[in-house]
Amino acid sequence: MIQTASIGQRLTLLLAGVAAALSVLSWGMVTSLAAQAAARTQDNVLAASATTIAETLRSEQGEVRLELPYAAFAMLGAISEDRVFYRVIAADEVLTGYDDLPAPATSEIGQVVFDTGQYRGAEIRMSSVTRLVLAGMERVAVTVSVAQTRDGVDAVTSDISRLAGLLSVAFFFVAVALSAIAARLSLRPLNLIAASVSRRGPSDLRPLLRAAPADLAPLLDALNRLMERLRLSIRRSEDFIAEAAHRVRTPLATVRTQAEIALRTVSDEAEKERLRRIIRAVDESARSAGQLLDHATVAYRVEDLARDRLDLSDLARQTAAALEPTAAMRDIQFTLDLTPAPIRGDAVLLDSAIRNVLDNAIKYSPEDTTVSLQIVLDAAQARLRVRDQGTGLGDGPMDVLTERFRRGGNVAGVVGSGLGLTIAAEVLRAHGGRLELENCENGSGACVSLVLPLV
Amino acid sequence: MRYLLVEDNAELADGIVKRLAMDGHAIDHAATLAAAEDCLAVAHYDLILLDVMLPDGDGRDFLARSRAHLETPVIMLTARAQVSDRVGALDQGADDYITKPFDFLELEARCRAVLRRRGGLARNQIALGPAQFDPAAGTLEHDGQTIDLRNREIRLLEIFARHPGQILSKAQVMDHLFSYDAEVTENAIEVYVGRLRRRIDGMGFRIETVRGLGYRMDTDAP
Numbered sequence: 001m002i003q004t005a006s007i008g009q010r011l012t013l014l015l016a017g018v019a020a021a022l023s024v025l026s027w028g029m030v031t032s033l034a035a036q037a038a039a040r041t042q043d044n045v046l047a048a049s050a051t052t053i054a055e056t057l058r059s060e061q062g063e064v065r066l067e068l069p070y071a072a073f074a075m076l077g078a079i080s081e082d083r084v085f086y087r088v089i090a091a092d093e094v095l096t097g098y099d100d101l102p103a104p105a106t107s108e109i110g111q112v113v114f115d116t117g118q119y120r121g122a123e124i125r126m127s128s129v130t131r132l133v134l135a136g137m138e139r140v141a142v143t144v145s146v147a148q149t150r151d152g153v154d155a156v157t158s159d160i161s162r163l164a165g166l167l168s169v170a171f172f173f174v175a176v177a178l179s180a181i182a183a184r185l186s187l188r189p190l191n192l193i194a195a196s197v198s199r200r201g202p203s204d205l206r207p208l209l210r211a212a213p214a215d216l217a218p219l220l221d222a223l224n225r226l227m228e229r230l231r232l233s234i235r236r237s238e239d240f241i242a243e244a245a246h247r248v249r250t251p252l253a254t255v256r257t258q259a260e261i262a263l264r265t266v267s268d269e270a271e272k273e274r275l276r277r278i279i280r281a282v283d284e285s286a287r288s289a290g291q292l293l294d295h296a297t298v299a300y301r302v303e304d305l306a307r308d309r310l311d312l313s314d315l316a317r318q319t320a321a322a323l324e325p326t327a328a329m330r331d332i333q334f335t336l337d338l339t340p341a342p343i344r345g346d347a348v349l350l351d352s353a354i355r356n357v358l359d360n361a362i363k364y365s366p367e368d369t370t371v372s373l374q375i376v377l378d379a380a381q382a383r384l385r386v387r388d389q390g391t392g393l394g395d396g397p398m399d400v401l402t403e404r405f406r407r408g409g410n411v412a413g414v415v416g417s418g419l420g421l422t423i424a425a426e427v428l429r430a431h432g433g434r435l436e437l438e439n440c441e442n443g444s445g446a447c448v449s450l451v452l453p454l455v
Numbered sequence: 456m457r458y459l460l461v462e463d464n465a466e467l468a469d470g471i472v473k474r475l476a477m478d479g480h481a482i483d484h485a486a487t488l489a490a491a492e493d494c495l496a497v498a499h500y501d502l503i504l505l506d507v508m509l510p511d512g513d514g515r516d517f518l519a520r521s522r523a524h525l526e527t528p529v530i531m532l533t534a535r536a537q538v539s540d541r542v543g544a545l546d547q548g549a550d551d552y553i554t555k556p557f558d559f560l561e562l563e564a565r566c567r568a569v570l571r572r573r574g575g576l577a578r579n580q581i582a583l584g585p586a587q588f589d590p591a592a593g594t595l596e597h598d599g600q601t602i603d604l605r606n607r608e609i610r611l612l613e614i615f616a617r618h619p620g621q622i623l624s625k626a627q628v629m630d631h632l633f634s635y636d637a638e639v640t641e642n643a644i645e646v647y648v649g650r651l652r653r654r655i656d657g658m659g660f661r662i663e664t665v666r667g668l669g670y671r672m673d674t675d676a677p
Binding site: 242246248249251252253255256257260263272286322324325326328331 | 464466467470471473474477508534551554555556557558559560561564565567568605606607626630643
């Protein structure tokens with residue numbers, strides 16, 4: 001499965017991105033508002049200062065006089081430590097102050113105008129107001145200019161900007177944390193659906209009926225449709241196997257039955273032998289067909305193994321009981337020495353494994369002998385040991401006996417397909433166990449152990 | 456024994472009916488579940504042989520439906536070697552199942568096992584001199600004592616019990632005694648006859664060897 005970035009991460013990232021953009025924007029806005037506010041304050045004070053000075057203008061003996069009020073400069077000092085410059089011009093003649101201050105923009109009488117410019121190596125803001133003063137018989141236009149450097153304003157602005165920056169960063173981090181929580185919360189229904197699917201057993205293909213947010217309805221629908229298709233396809237392969245078995249085995253049963261009838265009615269020994277051969281061939285093909293179909297069933301069931309709680313001793317007892325009449329036909333008896341052994345697995349498959357092992361034991365045992373079933377437990381595993389009193393498994397290597405269609409070297413004259421032990425071994429492997437084959441330590445007979453992990 | 460066979464394949468049903476009749480059983484045949492219900496309504500059977508796949512339904516469903524009022528033991532005939540099928544059949548209330556194609560000796564053995572488990576519903580005793588032989592239950596009663604016979608012994612005794620006083624050849628005995636999937640020699644017959652003789656010793660009947668011809672069962676003269 002190719003994994004792309006998780007939805008949660010994407011959502012978090014997206015929300016964090018938005019938060020970052022908003023943080024930067026708000027920082028910029030605060031900074032610019034602060035700068036504007038500081039500039040406006042300075043302008044107001046400058047205007048007030050210039051106006052105050054202009055208020056003190058009077059004429060005396062036809063000359064314009066003024067007294068520089070202390071308050072006019074004190075209020076400037078109140079907002080910052082900036083240097084303050086002033087100039088009073090009466091009828092184009094500098095009355096007092098710094099005569100090299102830049103000329104103010106022209107303005108109407110009584111109006112305060114502002115200028116920004118360079119003076120003595122620093123940026124200054126200057127407000128000017130012009131007033132008419134009656135000097136003798138003339139009206140003289142007197143312009144009062146008050147200027148101040150902008151360092152203080154800039155300092156205030158950058159202080160506020162720094163604070164705003166810190167707040168924005170904090171806001172950003174809080175926003176990221178909230179985004180992560182929001183992402184998790186909004187993905188919760190998805191996780192709940194995933195959990196309820198994975199809690200199910202392998203054969204549980206019922207549709208999911210859990211209530212889910214509308215956004216997830218298409219996903220849920222698709223999932224349910226998929227499960228329905230899966231259910232149908234499993235059903236079809238099961239039906240196919242059943243149908244195939246039916247088609248193959250019913251005619252074989254007819255042939256076998258007719259051959260048995262014929263065998264009872266003919267008396268010629270050579271003909272009887274031919275009929276026996278027919279019966280043997282029918283048995284062989286029925287057995288092979290059965291095991292091939294069993295093998296197909298095993299193959300698809302181990303793909304998705306059921307993990308039910310089972311007791312190995314129950315399974316062994318039931319399977320032995322089912323095979324008892326078959327064993328009795330050859331006067332073979334089962335002896336059971338079983339202790340409870342809790343395991344997990346698929347009862348159908350395990351039954352099939354035990355059945356194949358017992359089937360082999362019955363087939364290869366001499367008449368009138370005993371097949372013993374014993375369960376031995378150790379700390380981690382249960383061992384179902386099946387011993388017979390037959391000729392054993394031969395001297396060849398043991399592991400090849402579980403290969404498909406492989407039969408032991410000493411089985412001439414017994415009907416078999418060579419799939420029985422393969423099926424048993426595959427079932428045990430799927431359950432995390434194994435099939436162990438050996439010749440019995442005390443003389444003759446095979447000893448087959450089905451080893452399974454205990455719960 | 457009276458059997459009801461429910462099987463839709465005419466050829467197979469015909470064979471099974473003929474073959475069971477050879478062993479002296481009465482057998483009715485129904486090709487559908489509906490026909491089976493008709494038979495069950497009018498007659499009493501010792502055992503039902505029920506196919507799984509029938510034209511008007513699944514034998515297992517039929518069994519699940521009618522188990523409540525059906526006391527007759529049922530052996531399912533299944534074509535599948537698959538285990539889920541077997542387990543399913545037993546869960547639905549079948550007493551046993553047998554996989555097609557089957558050996559009639561195995562069918563007989565399973566019928567016997569089912570009837571024994573059910574407590575000998577069909578008591579069908581054959582008198583052998585002073586002793587009573589019940590082939591369905593596999594028991595031999597003599598002098599107030601009951602002994603359980605093993606499978607081969609039951610079959611062997613049954614052959615002789617059904618043909619009292621007749622000479623049976625070794626080949627005839629062999630056909631009744633062994634499955635055809637095993638290679639058997641006539642020596643094996645002697646072994647089994649020898650063992651049966653020891654079991655019936657002193658019960659008032661004997662199996663005699665008729666030199667060159669075979670065996671014959673005789674009861675002691677009273």
